[in-house]
Amino acid sequence: MTKPTLGVETTTRRAGAWQATLLLAGSCMPVMGSVLITPVLPQLSEHFGDQPGTDVLVPMIVAIPALMIALFAPFAGQIVDRAGRKNLLIVAMFAYALAGTVPAWIDSLTGILISRAFVGLFEAAIMTVCTTLIVDYFHEEHRRNRYLSLQTVATTLGATLFIVIGGAVGSAGWHAPFWIYAIAIPIAVAMIFSLWEPSREDSTDRHVPTGEKSRVPWRILGLPLIVTVFGGFTFYVMIIEVSYLVAGTGVAADDTATIGLVAAIASLATAAGAFTFPRIAKTGTRVLLPLAFGLQAVGMIVVWLFSGFAGVVVGAIVAGYGSGILLPSLLTWVVSRTRFEERGRATGWWTSAFFFGQFATPLLIGAITGASGAPLPVAVGAVGITAGIVAALLAFGLRRHEAVTSTAV
Incomplete structure (x- = not known):
């Protein structure tokens, strides 16, 4: 009887609907960062109306996260390939919740803009890792296509839902919607117990040959x-x-x-x-x-x-x-x-x-x-x-x- 050869199937865990749900929920965090507070922008403009540059700075509260994602997602990708997926995702989710709720308890336009920049930074990591893990966990073509399409569905419908929620909660004042960013915390806790780091020896996936340097x-x-x-x-x-x-x-x-x-x-x-x-x-x-x-x-x-x-x-x-x-x-x-x-x-x-x-x-x-x-x-x-x-x-x-x-x- 021969021993199993190195490179045969080593994966013992198979992702299912629950793992997909958590990754889709995580994918919605960058969308929430963009649209949740749009209904309270007029309130913010009125509140900070006596400060110079308000007409430009208040819209930047929404725009800055997208710019930060564009700037820092490649760096997040570097970390993902070199240091792993799961730990970066968990840290980014908790940090996103913290940075996202900062405007709920401060009254400084500059402070809000700085916190929004950090929100975008953590969103870059969240979006990159969630998408990467969807492909890692579901790299069979039909499952991958299903969950990548559901990622679009979730983020699109989520955007509509977040606008409605932001408008409803915003009736209590412009501070209120920022507390909703704390929803990332229970999602992150569930990720700790339900997600795992994919194996670099999973032979069902495609890998760079041994000895070949991995490049972009x-x-x-x-x-x-x-x-x-x-x-x-x-x-x-x-x-x-x-x-x-x-x-x-x-x-x-x-x-x-x-x-x-x-x-x-x-x-x-x-x-x-x-x-x-x-x-x-x-x-x-x-x-x-x-x-x-x-x-x-x-x-x-x-x-x-x-x-x-x-x-x-x-x-x-x-x-x-x-x-x-x-x-x-x-x-x-x-x-x-x-x-x-x-x-x-x-x-x-x-x-x-x-x-x-x-x-x-x-x-x-x-x-x-x-x-x-x-x-x-x-x-x-x-x-x-x-x-x-x-x-x-x-x-x-x-x-x-x-x-x-x-x-x-």
């Missing part, structure tokens, strides 16, 4: 990261601008019920697109990305050409559905070809690219409307035309790119 696989990441920056931008255009588009159709700015309803419908369309992804994932990136960008293009052009209320609603639904397919498609494009020892850095760079696109969205839309003097629907239509061009380029270019990079995997 730039050859296969270059194009996906460039496309992801643009995808992060198009993904957030409708999310950020839909309320202004609805108000531009004649709906009163204080008619939050109507504006919120349209935003919720668009959010549900994004979730529906993400639910579709596992069923069409086998068609491959060369089909999915042109399809996703094409749907975004159609939706945004509809908003431009039919800029009445009905046009905005229909356009938001179509673009949102495309966005739901886009996000897991972009992520799968990157992580499906990475090996265990390089996966954290690849995921970190992808996270950085996507959130850089998010951070740039209001800046680019403002630049388009400011430079051209065009109304917002025209600017959205211009983004839609660009998305259509990108869809066409990807449809023709991905076949060649995959052929060139196939030898790098």
Whole structure:
């Protein structure tokens, strides 16, 4: 009787729905950091209105975390690959809860901005580790696709829920919503007992051969990261601008019920697109990305050409559905070809690219409307035309790119 050979299956634990639930909950923390406090921004502007630069600094309370994620996610990826996944996630979750609740008990705009920068720093680690662990735990293609699509569903629906919660709790004052960040603590405690560090000897996963140095696989990441920056931008255009588009159709700015309803419908369309992804994932990136960008293009052009209320609603639904397919498609494009020892850095760079696109969205839309003097629907239509061009380029270019990079995997 021979002894088992080194390299045979060494994994004794198999992740299930509970581990997936915790990782999806963790993935929602960066989204909560972005949208939870948006309903109380007017209160913050009024409270700090006598301070210089309030018009710029108060919106930065929302924008700074996304910028910090973009800047620091690659560093988080380095830590993930070199020091491990689980410990970084647990520390980041507790630190996120602490930094997130700081504005609940201080009354300083500068202090709030500093705490928000730290929130973004810890979000970079949380998002990078959660995504990496989803692929580590569920690296079989059908399970990976299912949970990466559910990550989009959870974060999209979570964004809508957090806006509602933030608005309801914000009626007690602008300090109140910041206490909700403490929800990360019980999630972190559950993670301590339910998650584990993946084995570097798990033969069911893909690994860098013994003796080969693990490097960031730039050859296969270059194009996906460039496309992801643009995808992060198009993904957030409708999310950020839909309320202004609805108000531009004649709906009163204080008619939050109507504006919120349209935003919720668009959010549900994004979730529906993400639910579709596992069923069409086998068609491959060369089909999915042109399809996703094409749907975004159609939706945004509809908003431009039919800029009445009905046009905005229909356009938001179509673009949102495309966005739901886009996000897991972009992520799968990157992580499906990475090996265990390089996966954290690849995921970190992808996270950085996507959130850089998010951070740039209001800046680019403002630049388009400011430079051209065009109304917002025209600017959205211009983004839609660009998305259509990108869809066409990807449809023709991905076949060649995959052929060139196939030898790098």
